[in-house]
Amino acid sequence: MGTARWFSLGSLLALARLLEGRLVGEEEAGFGECDKFFYAGTPPAGLATDSHVKICQRAEGAERFATLYSTRDRIPVYSAFRAPRPAPGGAEQRWLVEPQIDDPNSNLEEAINEAEAITSVNSLGSKQALNTDYLDSDYQRGQLYPFSLSSDLQVATFTLTNSAPMTQSFQERWYVNLHSLMDRALTPQCGSGEDLYILTGTVPSDYRVKDKVAVPEFVWLAACCAVPGGGWAMGFVKHTRDSDIIEDVMVKDLQKLLPFNPQLFQNNCGETEQDTEKMKKILEVVNQVQDEERMVQSQKTSSPPSSTRSKRSAPLPPEASEGSSSFLGKLMGFIATPFIKLFQLIYYLVVAILKNIVYLLWCVTKQVINGIESCLYRLGSATISYFVAIGEELVSIPWKVLKVVAKVIRAILRILCCLLKAVCRVLSIPIRVLVDVATFPVYTMGAIPIVCKDIALGLGGTVSLLFDTAFGTLGGLFQVVFSVCKRIGYKVTFDNSGEL
Secondary structure, three states: OEEEEEEOOOOHHHHHHHOOOOOOOOOOOOOHHHHHHOHHHOOOEOOOOOOEEEEEEEEOOEEEEEEEEEOOOOEEEEEEEEOOOOOOOOOOOOOEEOHHHHOOOOOOOOOEEHHHHHHHOOOOOOOOOOHHHOOOOOOEEEEOOOHHHOOOOOOOOOEHHHEEEEOHHHHHHHHHHHHHHHHHHHOOOOOOOOOEEEEEEEEEEEEEEOOOEEEEEEEEEEEEEOOOOOEEEEEEEEEOOOOOOOEEEOHHHHHHHOOOOOEOOOHHHHHHHEOHHHHHHHHHHHHHHHHHHHHHHHHHHHOOOHHHHHHHHOOOOHHHHHHHOOHHHHHHHHHHHHHHHHHHHHHHHHHHHHHHHHHHHHHHHHHHHHHHHHHHHHHHHHHHHHHHHHHHHHHHHHHHHHHHHHHHHHHHHHHHHHHHHHHHHHHOOOHHHHHHHHHHHHHHHHHHHHHHHHHHHHHHHHHHHHHHHHHHHHHHHHHHHHHHHHHHHHHHHHHHHHHO
16 A cells, blocks of 8 residues: 655644654755655745645555646646656556545545545545545646656556646547657667656646646656766647647746746756757657657548448438448548658658758857847846946046045145144244354354454464573573682682692
């Protein structure tokens, strides 16, 4: 039996069970253990509302895929899973319901049959679709993550939270599209497929089955290949009208088609490192899938239904019908069959040629538009850079003028400061010194004659002193000579008188 863990938004009981790992509240952005089904472990941003419930779909104790379920529209917003691995065999379709969506107080944590839930779940069907909602209607339970793409032999994909109302013809074509895209385009261009992340979702219309379950306006698929150096991202849209063909779109364009304009993959699945060659190969396969779908539709429209043929042949009596099925009728059919086949072949050839011509023109136009966009982008970038540089210079002019004015003012202040310092130093000199300095020339000029006189007197005194010294010296010498002579003369006189 499949099990599922679901995540309520805003329930008080969720806060208590969050500790047990059963529910993830609104504060937690991810799906808990099912975050591994999203690129970079991050669910799409911008889709969670109060009416959306996060479900980690489980089977036999293991996580199988993740679902964001709308309790208002009673259909899934999207289901997320990794690279599909087709199941080896079929399984009994046992459609299950989630007990805790309608009854948060329920102790049942596993998805159970609707018949079992009637007696054990309160308010069953108040917030989710039931099997009885599809009875006696023109719609079937179409899986967003089909069982045929899953390697799980359990019945995790057979939950009503993974299903939306689809007509039988649309469901068949949608499953064929999914298988063709997965087997021929997406998985082969993503290595072994281990790094392929898939989102399949719905956009509800205003029409509801039994005024309860919203019928999708269109279904969509977004794929993200996270192979290092060779990743890519692609989107696909298919409207529920029988005549619509699956359309390939870029992920950015797909996000604009969805409510709230969400971001499906973090960083747009490594947008700057995507491999354009692989994306071109994918588009080639998608074109083939579209051609095959157009061919199938044309065959259906060219051959009337069996009910129409029976109505046309009903008025004929048995004899007439037997007669009409005679040899003539067989002969006409034998002759007309080659012409019909030839007409169909010509039709297919013309359609293929026209499509290739349109595709070639589209490629050429796209290249021209890309070239023009590149030129315009470069021209715009250069123009913006030029105006930005001019703007920066214009903005910097007042700042530079202010800097120059500031420097001039600072220089003037420095000059005034120097002048004030000189004045202060001049004013700090004593007045007597200033008077002495001022009268110094007068005193100097008046002292010159006196100095000259003093010099003359000094010179005269010196000369007179020299003369006095000379005459005194000579006089002293004469006196000494005279004294010596006088003594010598007296002695001689005395000696001479003795003899006598």
